[in-house]
Amino acid sequence: MHELSVAESICRSVSERVGDARVEEMVVQVGALSGVNRASLEFCLGEAAQVTGLKLERFSVERVPARARCECGETYEADELMQPCPRCGGFSRSFINGEDIVVSKLVAVEENDEAN
Numbered sequence: 001m002h003e004l005s006v007a008e009s010i011c012r013s014v015s016e017r018v019g020d021a022r023v024e025e026m027v028v029q030v031g032a033l034s035g036v037n038r039a040s041l042e043f044c045l046g047e048a049a050q051v052t053g054l055k056l057e058r059f060s061v062e063r064v065p066a067r068a069r070c071e072c073g074e075t076y077e078a079d080e081l082m083q084p085c086p087r088c089g090g091f092s093r094s095f096i097n098g099e100d101i102v103v104s105k106l107v108a109v110e111e112n113d114e115a116n
């Protein structure tokens with residue numbers, strides 16, 4: 001499953017960043033054109049955290065719209081690939097973003113802090 005490999009790579013890179021710290025909260029944003037299903041990525045993150053040993057307590061996945069720039073000059077948010085320009089109704093646009101998968105929020109807490 002595509003989402004599982006995405007989830008594993010997210011967990012690995014977060015692990016590298018936070019080390020042994022516990023992740024209290026993580027928000028992952030998936031672009032509307034990333035081809036990743038929000039709900040299934042959310043499910044897979046839980047699995048991937050166990051596989052990679054990441055202490056992931058709370059997390060959520062948000063779907064964010066893509067940004068498109070039409071040849072008429074309009075820039076608009078597109079929730080899917082086949083969304084026409086709201087100004088001219090055309091499809092002569094290029095996408096500025098929308099394929100990205102990013103960790104937009106990460107709150108990590110060192111385990112030692114709690115023991116004291």
Ligand SMILES: [Zn+2]
Nearest residue numbers: 070072085088
């Ligand atoms: Zn247009």
